[in-house]
Amino acid sequence: MKLSRRLALVASAAALSLAGTAAVAPSASATTTGTKSLAAVLTADKSGFDTNKYDYDIVTAAVLAVLGAKPKSAVGVLTKGDVAVTAFIPNDQAFRYLVHSLTGKWVSKEKDVFAAVAGLGIDTVETVLLYHVVPGATVTAKQALKLDGAKLTTAQGGTIKVKVTWHWWIPTITLRDKDTNAKNPVVNKVNINKGNKQIAHGIDRVLRPVDLPPLAAH
Structure with missing residues (x-):
């Protein structure tokens, strides 16, 4: 199945596959009063696509692409530093793994990895990004260690x-x-933007909102 068809399943099936699931929503910490947004943190890196597979160039480009195409997208919460959120942000290698799992091919250059991701369509990219954001809560790494078994x-x-x-x-x-x-x-990096209402933790794979076909099992 082609790349565009595989993750196109995400946008159409996510709501149905997750309906009726109970969840836990941790409360925001009273000590996190800073208002620097995660968007400001992500865009502070001006180097663009590079050879560092452990930074966040591709997810940054994905956020900008969604907001460029859909200015009123819920992804825009990442620009609102006064709104508490916890985000799990995949590093560049995580997106490389995703593209490989969907196509069976390794893509080396970050710009090409992003092109493959963007080729899934803005609506699908938006859906996947929103699946990485927990709104209304500022969950530090210390707090996360107490959430074993919780559903966010x-x-x-x-x-x-x-x-x-x-x-x-x-x-x-x-x-x-x-x-x-x-x-x-x-989680391989914690407490990005700590002290602010918006906090992030780095992860080594891209979260998937639906169960994709077996070829995507890498």
């Missing part, structure tokens, strides 16, 4: 489940999405 309601309307495991004294936070075939994202 996203701005897309679906949920992600938090799994916390410990190896001796070292914790790992894994996020379980709706794709039962794919590897679940692991």
